[in-house]
Amino acid sequence: MSNPAQRNPGRKQLLVGAGLLVIAAGGLWAASKFTWVRLRSFDGLGEPRTIVVSGTDWSAALVPMAVALVAAAIATLAIRGWALRVLAGLAAVIGAGAAYLGVSLWAVRDIGPRAADVKNIPISTLVGADRLSGGAAATVIAAALAVLAAITLLRAARGSAATKYQTPAARRSDGTDAADKNQSERVMWDSLDDGHDPTIGPTQPQSGPT
Known part of the structure; x- marks a missing residue:
């Protein structure tokens, strides 16, 4: 009996791709909860304030992206081609x-104005901004996993297509081998029942006297 993985070589790649998508989604969700920027603000009237800018504040797209990846992981179990x-x-x-989105945290030279804008803080009260790289790093890692998952799924799609468009002889090869073996065994037993030894070739007729 043939191995199910051998009959459907793309199934393992589908499972790996789906798993990578789920892990990438978890990474994006975690990144949305990280603190990306810490602001220090002082308006001259009260006490200085410290305001944290989370991943969701920096980019509201992180959570929808995570949800989309989870949906994609589920969909891989139902679609092909x-x-x-x-x-x-x-x-x-x-x-x-x-x-x-992850690289944008490092690409922006002065993160203070951008972070103050997303938190609706007057720039005139801004006295400092600290860039925290944990959330951005998690986002970039999750992005790499999502791309790796995409590559894995493409390979699975190509493998499924190759199996689908095999020649009729190739598609029947697994069953034909077993059928040929059973047929050979049946012929052998029929020969034995008739009193013939199937291991001996046909007897050559003896030539008559010259």
């Missing part, structure tokens, strides 16, 4: 977008 390729492309786009 071109639909799986489209899903893989979507996962790659989400990964690229998440990578951009």
